[in-house]
Structures are given as structure tokens and as C-alpha cells.
Amino acid sequence: MTTPKKELAVAALRCGTVIDHIPSNVLFKAVRILGIENMTNHVTIGNNLDSDKLGTKGIIKIADVEFPEATLNRIALIAPRAKVNVIRDYAVVEKHRVTLPDSIVGIVRCGNPKCITNNEPMKTRFEVIDRDNVTIRCHYCGHTVNSKEAQID
Numbered sequence: 095m096t097t098p099k100k101e102l103a104v105a106a107l108r109c110g111t112v113i114d115h116i117p118s119n120v121l122f123k124a125v126r127i128l129g130i131e132n133m134t135n136h137v138t139i140g141n142n143l144d145s146d147k148l149g150t151k152g153i154i155k156i157a158d159v160e161f162p163e164a165t166l167n168r169i170a171l172i173a174p175r176a177k178v179n180v181i182r183d184y185a186v187v188e189k190h191r192v193t194l195p196d197s198i199v200g201i202v203r204c205g206n207p208k209c210i211t212n213n214e215p216m217k218t219r220f221e222v223i224d225r226d227n228v229t230i231r232c233h234y235c236g237h238t239v240n241s242k243e244a245q246i247d
Contacts, residue, residue, distance in 0.1 A: 110135075110157040112179040113169065118142050120172040121152030123246050127168050127201055128154075128161065135159055147175075168201055170194035171241050174228055194225055202230065203245040206237040218247075 116124050121141050130137055136157040145151035160180055169176050170192040180188035200217040211218045211234055220230035220239075228241035 105138075106184055107155055107157055107181045108184055110155065110159055110181050111161055111166075112156075112181060113154045113166070114151070114177045114179065115145070115148065116152040116154065116169070116173045116176050117148055118150040118152050121154070123172050124152070124154065124169050124176070126246055127172070128156075128165065130154065130156060133159070164195065167193050167195050168198065171198060171202070171228060171230075171244065172246070174225075174241075194222055194228065197221055197233075198230060201247055202239070203247050204232045204235065204237055205239055205243070205245065206232065206235045209235040209237060 113124065113128075118141055121139065125131060125139065133156065138153075138155040140153045142150045143153060166178050171194065173192065174194060176192045178188075178190055178192060179186045198218075198220045200219075202218055202220055204211050204218050204220075206212070209232060210216065211232070219233035221233055223229050223231050223238065229238060230241075230244070231238045
């Protein structure tokens with residue numbers, strides 16, 4: 095009798111980007127932030143995978159795409175401990191954590207209904223005021239929000 099497999103094999107990437115250690119509850123927000131739902135490249139998304147650090151985690155593998163660092167760092171808003179691996183010829187050539195940028199433009203909706211960004215056709219802009227608790231403040235109206243409550247566009 096054969097022993098049943100305990101893990102599912104996923105094809106290795108020849109070239110592309112792997113984003114790991116994304117909390118399971120925000121994985122699909124990360125997909126939206128990166129615009130992956132509009133890509134035609136091969137994408138592998140794993141969710142609720144076992145993780146010693148997070149309990150469960152999500153992972154995203156995108157073939158033949160290397161995101162600019164500024165784009166990847168937008169994920170730090172919702173997953174400040176996410177790790178990025180850049181793959182070339184099946185080897186990890188770059189590995190780093192995401193870093194929360196000082197300013198977040200165009201991905202978070204302001205929760206203040208009177209804010210100009212909710213009444214005029216313009217991009218939102220938030221400044222990071224607390225990196226540890228991931229708290230941001232609207233540049234235009236001063237409304238503050240933490241990443242758990244942020245409405246991602």
C-alpha cells in the first residue's frame with residue numbers, strides 16, 4: 095500500500111515573482127492591489143496554507159512578471175511582513191521584505207464622505223503616521239485609518 099501524498103506539487107517558476115507570508119484574510123486584497131486579476135500570465139494563488147509565524151498564510155506566484163519595488167511595497171499596507179522572491183531561470187535572484195512607503199496614492203478610499211477625493215475626480219493620497227500599527231492619514235482632510243479598516247479600491 096502506498097503512502098498518500100501530504101503536499102500538492104506546484105510547478106516551479108522559470109521567471110517571475112513570488113510573494114509569500116501574506117496573511118490569509120488579506121490575500122485577495124493583495125491580488126487587487128497588484129492588479130493580478132487583469133493579467134493574462136500564469137498565476138498561482140494559495141490560501142490558508144500552514145504557517146509557523148502566521149498560523150495560516152497566502153502566497154502568490156506570477157510567471158514572467160517582475161513588479162517595480164514601489165508596486166510591491168503597496169502590499170505592506172495590508173501585509174507588512176510579506177516577503178518577495180524574484181525568480182530567474184528557476185533560481186531566486188532577489189529576496190526582500192516589502193517596505194511601507196511614506197505615501198500611499200490611489201489605492202485606499204478615504205472614509206470621510208466630505209473629503210474632496212470622494213466628491214471630485216482625483217486620486218487619494220495618504221501619509222503613513224504609524225508604521226508599527228500601519229496607520230495612515232488622508233493628505234486632504236486629515237481622516238486617519240488603520241490598515242484593517244482601510245477600504246482598498
